[in-house]
Amino acid sequence: MKVSLLLQKQVSCPTCKTVITCTGSPGEIVKVTCPSCGLLGKVSFEPTFDALTKIVEIQHLTKTFGKFTAVDDLDLTIYKGEIYGLLGPNGSGKTTIIRMLCDLLKPTSGSTKIFGHTLPCTSNKKHIGYMPQDTAIYLDNTVHENLAFFGSIYGMTREQLEAKEQEMLKFVNLQDWRSSLVSTLSGGMKHRLSLACALIHEPSLVFLDEPTVGVDPELRAAFWGYFGSMTQKGITVIITTHYMDEADHCSRVGLLRQGRLIADGRPSDLKKRTGTTSLEGAFLFLAGRKKP
């Protein structure tokens, strides 16, 4: 199976200093035109990682709750350095998939390999980061205490924690709230802290369940920028969202509908295939066609 990955890179134009975001695959050299001064240039994407390392291999994964099938025979392989987006409306089974991949939920049938180990597997755990859909942080502790706690249960030392905490606080824009009790923060701030708690231990595989809900557009763009920079370090990100527009940032998306994967591929390919201009259009097209 030939897999194409999409990387993002920000370069600044040598003449007018405009920051340009360009996309390309590992090892690819793409031609870029500066949007403000029209300068033509080339940007090369280093083959920084083995694009074909399989990180997550899902086979025939099914989960039923009583008679209801929440995830229906899912087959999916996710490679190192991808931002894989699970995209679908509420109730389509995104959270259920993530919970099974995190070994929080036993699948009814099917199997999953992560880093080549079949679940359940404890040796993987320290390399995995997980941001649940609920704001899973301690409300009666401060921002700092939460970060320090989640860092230390991953075995981080005090020195490692100190450096990483600064970076995280800056990333989620909570520097001024370090000593505040979480219960006094707004919903969006809690959400940002929750994301920081999932990333503090520098995992190499990250599951993010709806990380951008309730985050303002400016910070949302920053989030996607950060996820992009993570993939350049070889980190694999699996993300769920029901905002179709932001899935364009993903290297690959899987469209889910009623527990079934109805399409899987690069956002641009999906749009091309369905003859639409947005992923939302693609989803509606595919959902309509797949209707019984």
Added chain:
Amino acid sequence: MRLRRTLAFSRRALLQFRHDRRTLAFVLIMPLLMILIFGYTFGGDVKNVSVEIVNQDAGIQEGSSPLLPQGLHLGEMVIKNLDEQALSLHENTNVTNARQTVHDGHAWAAVIFPANFTQEFLSSISSQQGTIPAKIEIYLDASNPTISAEVIKAVTQSIQATLKEITADLNKTQVEIPITIDPSYEYGGSETRFIDYFAPGVISFAIMMVTTMITIILFVNERRNGTLQRLLVSPASESEIVVGYALAFAVIGMCQSIVVLVAAILLFNITIVGDILLALIVILLLAFGHQGLGILLSAGAKNEMQAVQFIPLIIFPSILLAGLFWPIESIPSYLQPLSYIIPLRYGIDAERSIMLRGWGIGEIWVDILVLILFALLTLSASVVLLKKKN
């Protein structure tokens, strides 16, 4: 199990208590209030019980008896000897009226000395067999057993004191006064008060309540907020979570016990004859066992509201069956076997044995063994419960 990770759990939980003043207050003030309320209501002796006194005793006149040539008014003497602190006396002349006062709830008792009281007393001691004993009528509102017991005690003591005086006055010494009461104390003593008996129980009860309730609430929140999911995805093991929290509760339990003990010693001057260290170890075992119980119960509650509904379920058996206020021997015999399955029973028993009797591990090892088993059982069951996925 890694120590660093385990301690991270304890540290976070303790920091949470530091920020959450309300819970901290519950932890420290609840047992303090209990000891204050029960200490002041039951702790001291009963005071100022209002009693109607009707003295119709005619007595015997000077010179009318060879035994007591100077005459005797026994009723008057008994009244004079009544404990003025325990009872607040109201002289009354009318028996019907005195009884009515008790009936109406304005007095706890009416003590009535009949007209021939002294006469009958004398004839009962002069005829060797004791024909008709002299009689004092006590008309009691016994709705409060503590108070009625206090009235009877006061009258009995006064009779004893009076009889002593009379024996000194009696011309003849061959007369033996039929009743002498000479209490002897195996443990404690006449100065052991209810508060001494009660304090070890309150400490055990407070530890049980606080640990169980707070654990339920902590774990209900861990589940509902999703933090537990995070912990389960992390490399931390279930036993590190459970032991981490146990260490936090050990610290809290220690603080709690020390606060209550110091308060009880300062305010009520309670006696502790045994080994404090052993008493604290028993406290820890109680805390560990009930922490496990709390984690298990938390699985049965979806939110804090539902968790609160467990409170009566935990409180009532403990108050009624574990010997907190009343000795286990005083509950109906068919209920007594139930007390064996209430862990608090062993905690209270051990604490009392240590604090009041000065017993050591040799005497209370059964209690300690049961508490250790209880802790092991609930804690390991909670590790299994946390591991369970659906």
